[in-house]
Amino acid sequence: MSDASFVRTEMLSEQDPPPTSVGVIGWLRANLFSNWWNAILTVLCLAAIWYVLSGLLGWTLRSVWNAGSLNECRDVMIANWGSTHGHACWGVINDRWLQLLFGFYPPELYYRPILAMLLLFAALAPVLFADKVPPKLLYVTAAYPFLMPWLMWGGSIWTPIGVAAGFVVAYLVGRKLGGTASGLVLGILSAVVWWMLWFGLPGQAETFDSGVGRVLVAGLGENLASISPDTAPFWLETVESRKFGGFMLSVLIGVVAIGCSLPLGILLALGRQSNMLIVKAICVGFIEFIRGVPLITLLFVASTLLNIFLPPGTNFDIILRVMIMVTLFAAAYMAEVIRGGLAGLPTGQYEGADSLGLNYWQAQRLIIMPQALKISIPGIVSTFIGIFKDTTLVSIIALLDPLGLSNSIRADTDWNGIYWELFAFIALMFFIACFGMSRYSMYLERKLKTEND
Amino acid sequence: MAESMHDTMVEREIDRRKMQVSEEVAIQITGMNKWFGMFHVLRDIDLTVHKGERIVICGPSGSGKSTLIRCINRLEEHQTGQIVVEGTELTSDLKNIDKIRSEVGMCFQHFNLFPHLTILENCTLAPIWVRKIPKREAEETAMHFLEKVKIPEQAEKYPGQLSGGQQQRVAIARSLCMRPRIMLFDEPTSALDPEMIKEVLDTMIELAEEGMTMLCVTHEMGFARQVANRVIFMDDGQIVEQNEPEEFFKNPKSDRTKLFLSQILGH
Ligand SMILES: Nc1ncnc2c1ncn2[C@@H]1O[C@H](COP(=O)(O)OP(=O)(O)OP(=O)(O)O)[C@@H](O)[C@H]1O
Ligand SMILES: [Mg+2]
Numbered sequence: 001m002s003d004a005s006f007v008r009t010e011m012l013s014e015q016d017p018p019p020t021s022v023g024v025i026g027w028l029r030a031n032l033f034s035n036w037w038n039a040i041l042t043v044l045c046l047a048a049i050w051y052v053l054s055g056l057l058g059w060t061l062r063s064v065w066n067a068g069s070l071n072e073c074r075d076v077m078i079a080n081w082g083s084t085h086g087h088a089c090w091g092v093i094n095d096r097w098l099q100l101l102f103g104f105y106p107p108e109l110y111y112r113p114i115l116a117m118l119l120l121f122a123a124l125a126p127v128l129f130a131d132k133v134p135p136k137l138l139y140v141t142a143a144y145p146f147l148m149p150w151l152m153w154g155g156s157i158w159t160p161i162g163v164a165a166g167f168v169v170a171y172l173v174g175r176k177l178g179g180t181a182s183g184l185v186l187g188i189l190s191a192v193v194w195w196m197l198w199f200g201l202p203g204q205a206e207t208f209d210s211g212v213g214r215v216l217v218a219g220l221g222e223n224l225a226s227i228s229p230d231t232a233p234f235w236l237e238t239v240e241s242r243k244f245g246g247f248m249l250s251v252l253i254g255v256v257a258i259g260c261s262l263p264l265g266i267l268l269a270l271g272r273q274s275n276m277l278i279v280k281a282i283c284v285g286f287i288e289f290i291r292g293v294p295l296i297t298l299l300f301v302a303s304t305l306l307n308i309f310l311p312p313g314t315n316f317d318i319i320l321r322v323m324i325m326v327t328l329f330a331a332a333y334m335a336e337v338i339r340g341g342l343a344g345l346p347t348g349q350y351e352g353a354d355s356l357g358l359n360y361w362q363a364q365r366l367i368i369m370p371q372a373l374k375i376s377i378p379g380i381v382s383t384f385i386g387i388f389k390d391t392t393l394v395s396i397i398a399l400l401d402p403l404g405l406s407n408s409i410r411a412d413t414d415w416n417g418i419y420w421e422l423f424a425f426i427a428l429m430f431f432i433a434c435f436g437m438s439r440y441s442m443y444l445e446r447k448l449k450t451e452n453d
Numbered sequence: 454m455a456e457s458m459h460d461t462m463v464e465r466e467i468d469r470r471k472m473q474v475s476e477e478v479a480i481q482i483t484g485m486n487k488w489f490g491m492f493h494v495l496r497d498i499d500l501t502v503h504k505g506e507r508i509v510i511c512g513p514s515g516s517g518k519s520t521l522i523r524c525i526n527r528l529e530e531h532q533t534g535q536i537v538v539e540g541t542e543l544t545s546d547l548k549n550i551d552k553i554r555s556e557v558g559m560c561f562q563h564f565n566l567f568p569h570l571t572i573l574e575n576c577t578l579a580p581i582w583v584r585k586i587p588k589r590e591a592e593e594t595a596m597h598f599l600e601k602v603k604i605p606e607q608a609e610k611y612p613g614q615l616s617g618g619q620q621q622r623v624a625i626a627r628s629l630c631m632r633p634r635i636m637l638f639d640e641p642t643s644a645l646d647p648e649m650i651k652e653v654l655d656t657m658i659e660l661a662e663e664g665m666t667m668l669c670v671t672h673e674m675g676f677a678r679q680v681a682n683r684v685i686f687m688d689d690g691q692i693v694e695q696n697e698p699e700e701f702f703k704n705p706k707s708d709r710t711k712l713f714l715s716q717i718l719g720h
Contacts, residue, residue, distance in 0.1 A: 210488030351528055352565030356579035356631060359547070366578060370569050448569075 059088050060424075067091030069414035080313065090420050093425050097411055099424065102401045103245015108236065109154075113248050116151045120255065121145060128440065147260070152252065154236035166191040180402075186259030214401040235397040239317045247429055253319070253401075254433075257326040261387070264327065264382070265334025272339060283335070287366045290332035295390055298325040303397040322394055330387040337383055341376035344367065375447050381441035394429075402426040463699050469543070470507075470682050477504040478537075479666045481524060482628065485534030487524060487682055494520050497692045504634075509677040509698070512687035513713060518670040520686070522637045525668070526557045539634055555583050560629030561641040564620045566612035572623050573601065576630045584631065591630070597688040598626040602656050610633045618649025622656050629660075638669040672717055674702065686710045 019028055032042040034401035062081065067073040081087060083129055083173040093100070102110060146160035169372035170191035177183030244252070271283030290298075302321040345368060353363035373380070395404030407420040409415050480502040494517045500604075510518050523529040524536060527543050527550045538542045552602055569574050576595035580586045585592070586668040594701050596676045600606045600621035604615075613622055619640055628636060632679060636659065642650040654676050661680040671677070677698050684701040686694045686709070694701070694710045705711045 346563075348561060348563055348565035349567065351561065352567065354528060355526055355557075355559040355561075355565075356581060356627070357551050358582045359551055362582050366582065367567055373566075374569065380464060 023335055055086070059086055062086070063090050064092050065089035068095060068417050072414065088421050088424075090421055091420060092415050092421050093411065096405075096415075097425075099246060100402055100405055100422075101246045102248050103405065104243040104247070105239060106237075106243065109239060112151045112154075112239075114234070116148050117251070119147065119151075128444075144267065150236065152239070152240040153241070157234035157236075159199075162195070166194045166198070169194045215310070234277055241317050244319060246405055247402055247426075249319075249394070249399060249401050250388070250391045250430075251433075253323055253326055253394065254390045256323045257330045257382050257387050257391070260327045261330035261334045261383075264331035266337055266369065268331060269338040270336035271337065271341060273342065282381075285333045287335050289337070294321055295326070295329050295393055296396060297395050298329055299393060301325065318399070322399065326387065330383060330392075333383045334380065337376050337379035338372060341372035341374075341378060344375045345371055354452065368387070376440050377445055377448075381437055388434060388437075389430060402429070462706075467699070469695055470680075473505040473664045474682060475504045478502070479504045479506070479539060481535070481537040482525075483535045484529050485524065485536060487520060487531045494690050495524070496694060498534070500685075501668065502546045502635075502668065502693065504666055505580045505664045507665075507680050507681050508669065508683045508685060509681040509719075510670045510687060511672055511674075511677070511713070512693075516687045517690040518687050519639050520690075522559075522639060522668050522670060525635075525637060526554050526559055535634050536569055538661065550581075553592075555579070555631055556633055557629060557635045557637060558633035558640065559637040560621065560624045560639070560641045562573070562622045562644050564612070564628070564644075565618075566620055566624055569711070571609055571611055572604075572615070575612065575623060576627045579627070580629065580630050591661050595626070595630050598629045600628045601629070601659075603652075616649060617645045618652045621649075622714065623655075635666045636669070638667065638671065640670050640672075642673060672705060674718065678702065687714070688712065 001188045020029060020134065024218065033039045033079050064076045065075045067076060067089060068091065070089060074084045077087045077089075098107070098110075102113060105113060119140065120136060125133045126135060126141055143164075146164045149347070150157065150160040154373070155220040171282040173190040174183045174187030177186060266288055271279045274280045274283070299322060301323040303318065306316065306321055349367055349371065350363065350388050353367040358366065359418065392401055392403045395401050398404070400408065403426065406419075406426065410418060465471075478501055480500070482498050482500040485495060485498040486493070498521060509520065512518050520529055524531045524543075525538060530545075531543075539556055541549050541553055543549065543553060561647065566572075567578070570578065573592060573595055573603045576599065577588065577591040580591040580594060581588055583635075596605055598609065599608055602625055604619055604622055607615060607619060607623070612623065615623065625636075625641075641657070642653050645653060650673070654673060657667075657669070657676065658680055667680075669676075669681075683695055684698050685692055686701070686705075686707075688709050694705065694707045696706075701710075705714055
């Protein structure tokens with residue numbers, strides 16, 4: 001009989017694995033103590049973790065909550081533990097948390113940013129969890145970009161309505177001309193004309209003393225001269241931009257930049273791929289320029305340089321300027337992330353869409369973008385997170401975001417010299433928001449993955 | 454005796470296939486040339502396709518077969534000459550191009566299904582957005598054609614969950630949902646395993662029998678024999694020979710055709 005042949009005469013029955021390879025002990029053995037070298041590393045790591053945590057937890061937990069100033073804090077620490085070293089003074093957060101959240105927004109109007117925040121969740125829900133919430137909520141999403149500024153800055157309801165109506169005009173004109181490039185341009189032009197009619201020409205009107213909006217209000221039976229906070233319908237008390245601050249400001253700038261940079265980035269990415277030479281050149285130039293310049297520079301341009309170019313007397317809101325700059329900055333990065341996604345698509349997808357007679361925008365919207373965006377989710381969310389954190393840079397141009405506020409809190413003699421507690425609190429708030437975004441992107445990736453294959 | 458009986462059978466078959474062909478012209482290509490950069494891919498192509506005609510295009514790799522049929526729905530742009538499809542000339546006018554594309558269905562070697570949409574959504578997408586048909590109606594049409602290609606039970610799945618042969622049949626159904634007047638096939642079976650080729654060819658044969666105008670790039674000579682009115686042989690970007698299938702395979706005239714046929718039929 002040759003060695004190569006073998007016949008099993010008896011079948012083996014199933015047996016339990018050895019106890020050292022299953023359960024907790026098995027897991028520990030396999031992952032932490034598989035050999036001497038690993039065992040030593042494990043012990044060293046545990047020691048290091050313990051060293052860091054014991055210091056950190058001691059500082060965090062053995063701390064003072066009720067104190068009106070740093071000196072008071074120190075007195076309590078001396079009384080309790082005999083030293084001021086290694087104890088946090090959370091009194092500052094206790095004392096100033098409202099300010100860290102809202103800046104100098106008038107406290108009696110806090111309900112407005114809170115309402116705006118709640119509406120933000122309602123507006124985001126149909127976008128983020130399309131399969132779990134009623135699609136009717138999309139109306140909230142559509143109205144949100146116009147409601148939010150009104151809630152935050154206040155003023156007449158006719159302002160957001162006028163702005164929104166401009167978009168409707170653009171849409172109607174664009175649709176009449178059949179979604180072509182000329183339709184797009186004419187749509188935008190007609191919206192601009194509309195806004196000029198509604199709000200008056202730039203420079204001519206501060207808010208409300210010319211244009212169709214005025215006539216409309218007059219038509220509603222109001223004396224033009226007497227439009228004032230008490231008589232205009234749905235008038236919200238105005239809050240000036242310099243009162244904005246704290247986490248509210250970061251969220252405001254972050255949400256606007258995130259919300260606007262995605263569509264803008266998509267357009268830039270498509271423009272970069274376009275056959276139209278001028279469009280392509282503009283998009284490439286824009287992307288490369290913005291990416292080659294630090295955000296701080298753009299913010300300085302927004303805060304100081306822009307005044308030189310604008311006609312004197314125009315009151316171009318500083319927060320609006322910053323929002324535009326941050327949005328442009330984010331859009332340039334977004335465009336490159338999305339371009340990566342587009343490059344990952346096989347040409348067959350374009351040909352499949354073309355061969356069915358879908359036009360360019362239909363193909364992009366229904367076939368190309370859903371797939372390209374799905375590929376780019378990790379990059380897109382990274383950009384979102386980066387931009388949200390970059391909003392703290394506005395403290396350099398004297399806007400009171402949480403970091404800017406921490407400086408002004410320190411400038412108060414009560415809290416002169418307090419650093420880590422403020423930074424820890426700010427870090428925690430940013431961490432919660434960014435971690436949330438990161439988890440959502442993982443959820444989305446998982447969901448789309450199981451859906452498609 | 455057997456010889457002449459075979460001949461009369463062939464003649465009858467040719468007559469039958471001619472019956473389905475009308476005088477109406479579906480595609481008219483005159484003096485068409487195309488270059489890729491400096492490379493002259495298509496040279497002086499003249500081709501008239503009548504309504505209901507089934508044409509098989511074959512030829513060695515790189516001879517320009519794909520390019521030719523991709524010019525018919527403007528996936529490739531020709532530089533000189535004229536292509537008229539269903540009475541509409543292909544120019545750079547986007548409206549005309551989209552119109553022609555919605556009248557001309559196309560199936561690709563690699564299916565090109567949309568992986569993020571279900572089979573049903575793949576089939577209803579274009580009818581809903583291009584033809585503006587209500588969703589309900591589009592879904593009914595889609596189910597009708599999915600039944601026709603014998604995979605209605607896969608409607609809710611995603612393309613990635615189907616076999617190659619099933620995917621190609623979905624691709625055919627997706628094109629048919631647009632109710633095209635002409636169907637183009639670019640090597641629809643060459644990415645498939647042998648056992649799947651048959652199911653796709655059966656679908657195409659059925660389609661041919663219903664009188665669809667078809668242009669098909671394929672090396673499946675059995676298919677050509679069974680359904681084609683005409684076989685076109687291309688080489689070096691030119692139409693070298695065309696004839697009725699029986700005659701084409703039995704008495705090729707040109708040396709290039711003979712060489713090509715001996716290569717593909719040789720094994
Ligand atoms: N986009 C392109 N740019 C440049 N050259 C191309 C392009 N597409 C095809 N070609 C060239 O044109 C020639 C004809 O290509 P085509 O795909 O039409 O050949 P084919 O007959 O379909 O070949 P096959 O049987 O391999 O599919 C080939 O030499 C090919 O290299
Ligand atoms: Mg080919």
